[in-house]
Structure formats: structure tokens, C-alpha cells
Amino acid sequence: MKTDYFIRCYKEGDEIQINDHFNEIFNEKRSLQEWEWKFKRSPVSDLNLIIVAEAAGKIVGHYASIPMILHCMGERIMVVQPVDTFVHPDYRGTKVLVEMSRRHEDVYLERGYIGGFGFPNRQAYVVGKRILKYADLFKLSELSYRLNLRQSFKYRFKHLPASLEKTIQKASSKYYSISLSRQQHELGVIDGYTFDQCVDDLWNRVCGHFPILCVRDLPYLRWRYLSVPSKEYHVVAVGKGEEVNGYLVYTIREMEETVEGVIVDCLWEDDAALRALVMAALGRLSEEGVDYALFRVNKATALYEVITELGFSGEGNRAEVPVVYYFAKSHAALENAVRDPSLWYFTYGDSDGI
Template sequence: MTEQSTYTVRKYKDGDEIEINRLFNEILCKDRHRTLDEWRWKMKENPAKVKDIANYITVVEADGKVIGQYANWPVDFKYKDEIVKVGHPIENFIHPDYRLSFDVQLDMFNRQYEATSEEDVSFGFGFPNQVAYLIGKRFLGYKDIGELATLSTRLSFLFPVKRRFPFLPKVLFSLIQQMSEYFYKIKINLTKRQSDISVEEVVEFNSEYDELWNKVKDYYPLLAVRDGVYMNWRYLKKPTREYKIFFARKGAEIKGCIVLKIIDDSTYFWGARVGLIMELLCLKDAGIPVELLKTALNYFVSGGVDFSVAVLLKDDILLNGFLNAGFAISDNIYKHRMVYKIYDEKGIDENVLKDSRNWHVMFGDFDPL
């Protein structure tokens, strides 16, 4: 930014999404461009109850164009025994030509912070990267909850072969992949499945799922509302539709749910195909998490996945299920810090928020993967 440049920080207004999305694609999208339909799904079709979505999106203008954005993702959140409004910071970016002035960033945050009072937002939480974390701790009042455990398991021995011997013929890679798939499916299914548990792929979150949600939600003092309306929006109405969903049953009753996604991304393993565990919700019946995770791993192996990855706070009751299914804590892969900021000082008990044992978060809580 030059000394002569001036800028204006303001609320979002209808039509801004064209410039916001253009800037998002220019700065953040490396592999593919996000469509306006995806933006509308994310920000305007979100089922969280808001007074005005403009209170969650702050933009900055300079030289007659949008040059930055600070946005919050509104989330209906279970806090103890009530539902409160929460803000999850997402898509904070500034055009490279204007990054020399930290005032732009700070003014966007302060304007967004003011807007939360118009929406009765109780608190915010997020998973900032290293730079955002340092800025947030020093200037924005972020407080720590802790680090998420990164859980992973290898699902292919083709991956190291391709990295070390990329010159090998494709036919050999294909043969190794077939052998790898055969080996890992045997390994995954070495332990006998529980005959009274069945797992099925589903295409919607229906009233039966809501019965599961209404039981599971009481296990945690703090978690995002994951009722059928939210889950259908989050995973089935997203324009790119890239998720697989499975339910576990005992008899006719749904006992658990898992949501999966396959990505080609180098965040966790450079050059690998990765299977993400987006959601895992289960009753405390023995064997349910493991059966769902075994189904997930079989699906990933069939999809040519090299590693499966999940994130979880280490005190979550689901951790043992992951370990029993063959996952290991791999904190050397990537560290996700989790932070919070209280807006409603009178209504929110900070002792509840800062205790990681109270939370349930997974990849599904991240800025929509």
C-alpha cells in the first residue's frame, strides 16, 4: 500500500461476493477456482440462525475495489445445556499489494468484532495457522484451548515406491497398487466384525439420525450443533458433493455415523492421496467406532488412498476407538492449535471454554473442507 492510498472498512453488501470470490480465487485457490454457487452455499445457505449475514462478513475497499475480507462462519453451538451463537473465523485475506500496512488487518478485525454484538455472538473459536496464531495472541485476544491430536494410518505401500522410483513403468505401479490394496484389506479385516453391527452407506440425514444426535450431544458440554438440518447442508447440499456417509446399526437402531472425504493434498503427507475422517458420532456401545472406522479404511483403500487422517482433542471419548482401529497419534505431521475468544463475558464461563475435555471437534468443524 502506498502512502497516498486510503481504504474503507465496511459490512458486506449484496453483490460483494463477486469481488470477494475473485479475490479468494486469486490469493487462496491454487488447484481450482471456487464458484459463486459454492460461496452462496457456504455463507448464505448456512442453516445457522442469523439476523443478518452482513454482520459476519467485513470487507475493505481501496482504489475503488475490494482488496480484503475478514469473515466469520456463523455456528449454532451447544454450550452446556443451551444453544448459543458462535463465530468461527474463516477466509481472512488481503491483496498482496496492501499487506504492508497491518492497520488494514487490525481495522477489519475490529469492525468484525463490533458486528458480533449485533448478532449476540457468545464466543468465537478457530484453528489458526502459525502466522494467524501469533497475531491473534498478541493483538486480538486469542486464548488457548490446546492442540488437536493428528491421527493417521498408512493404507498403501505404493506411495513410498512412487516417491523413490518415479521412473518405473506405470504397469508396475498398477501391479504394486493391486498388491497393496489386497494386503491392506486383509490387515484391516484381521479382527472379526461384530455380527450384531451392520454398516450401510446413506444419502441423507433423516429423523432416525436426529434421534442419534439427540443422544450423542449430551456426551459433550461443547460442540457444534450437528442435527439433520445442519448435516444435510454441510455434506449433501455442498455443490461439489465430495463426501461418503455411513451409518452403523444394531438391529434397526442407528448407533453411529461417519463422514469421509478423499483429497489430493500435501498438508499432511507431501504428494499423497489422503482420506479424511470428517465426522464420527457414536453412542457408547462397544465396537461401534471401530466398525465404522474399518468401513472407512476399506473405502479409502479401494479409492487408492495412501494415508487416512483425523483430528481430535486427546481427551475425546472417541480417541480409543481410533487407536483400536489402527490409527496412531502423529503430532509430527501437522499441528492444529485451537483458540477461543469470549464476546459475552456475563453469559459464558471461561473455565468451561478453556478445558479441552469439554469439546468435541473434528475436520467437519474446519472452514469447510
């Protein structure tokens, strides 16, 4: 392993090398525009949280975070979420990673952050637990809801003709869509909703209903779901009169064998709004020919009970996603809260993975 490197903070123009290495190491095709959206355009962006290792004028390591603002029992707390960590193959080993993480910690403490939360993949989880002092908070369970019978027929009848498979998908999707549309709710779906001042009003009304969650105000939501390059999100909102009583965000991804509708974010005023949102989203996903709707939830919360009552299940051996944390500075409320998973509300959209 080479040792001819030094650790420094980000400087303007580093993003070209950072993004090139990211795409090469993670086999991605992320554009510079998406890097800029992620690290520069957030309402709380902080480029000081990007640390690199440099050798002979080349970036050989990267340890960065994006800021997160937690609403914790009425208090706003600044934390970070580590993302896109990599080390060039010639410099792999724990030394570069540890030195970058220590510099990163020094910087974020100086800037008022108290620690970090993350949603690591398997490899990052193992490294984080072994080297970076990650502690387990809980796991997000991925629940699914079947929206047509195509996959069932494919499983039971091998070599199903493509034309018949398509017919089964269309016919069963239509059946599910009609069935879902018959559900009666007090709140109406707001057609063509895009985030406006009403969602700030919703946030101010309901943030106290959730002991701990990431801030979901208007600037954040517009940045996270309406301005991201190369990704498309769909918003469902319900309300009565001029008031928005809840929103839900989903995206559709086409896998090799299935089409999945992923619910990435949701905020609601009461159970009636939550049920109306989920059923409206399921109806739309069914109309678009989606095979399954997916929802990542914390089993310790009341949300899990409502979602499973509506028909979501954990069948299919879908992987659970670990949520981890690390505190570099003492904070009594958070240190007590990590002992009780039911206090926390995280969604797929709180991570940078979708």
C-alpha cells in the same frame, strides 16, 4: 500503505469482488456458487458477519465469519468462526485488519454472538496471536492409518517402475480390505445412507455425551456434506434395525505422491458404534486404493484412546492444527471449559478447510 478507505458491512453484490480477491490472493479457483453455499445457504447463515474495507468503489479488505452453534453442557451458544480474511497488497499493515476486526466484533456482539473459535493456518495463527487476541485452546493431532504398502516400497526401492507400483498398491489394498472385512461388529453398516430423520434422533440421544461440540442436526449435516458444490463427501452409518447408532463422513483427496482418505466428521452412540464406523470406513477407503486414512483428534479425549487402539498413529511428523478462541463477552461455562481440553470435541469438518 494507503489510507483512503472506509469500513462497512456487506451489501448484495459484494461477493463478486470478494470471491475474485479470494481466488487471487489464496491462489484458489472457488466459484460464486461455492461462496453462496458457504455464506448464504447455511441453516444459520448471517451475512451481517461479513465486513469489508472499500476504497474508490473497490473492496480492498475482507473480514468475515461463519456462524457456529455450540452445544455446551445442554446450552446452545452462538459463536463465530473467522474465515477468508484478506487485505489488498496496497493496504497491508495492521491498521486495516484491526479496524475491520473491531467493526466485526461490534456487529456480532449486537447480534448475540459471544466470541469466536478458529482453526488458523500458520500465517493466520501468528497474526491472530499478535493482533487479534487469539488464545490457544488445544491442538488437533493428525493421526494416520496405512491402507496399502505402495509408499513403503517406494521409500525402500527408488525408481520403482510405475506398473510394479500399481501392482503393489492393488495387491496390498486387497489384502488390507479382506483383513478389515473380517472384523466382527454387533452393528451393521447401513448401505447407501444419506442423512435423514434418524440422524436427528441420534443427535438428540448423544449430544449430552459430549460436554462441548458444534450442533450436528439434520439441516446442518445436509448443508455441510450433501449440498456443497465441487466437493464430494461419503457417509458411512451403522445401526441395528431402524435405528442409526452412528455416522462417519470422509472425503478422498489426491496429493502429489499419495492418495489420502480424510475422516472429516463422526458422531457415535457408544464405543461399539465408533469402532464399527471407523473399521467400515477403513474398509471402504482400502477398496478405493487410498494409501492412508487421516483423522484429526484431540489427544485429551477418550476418542484418541480408541482411535490409537484401532491402529491409527502419529508417525510421519504430521503437523498439529491449533484451535484458538476469543471471547468478547463473558460466559462463565465457556471460560471455565477452556481450561480443560478434554471437554471439547472438534473435527476437521467443523473448520472450513476441507
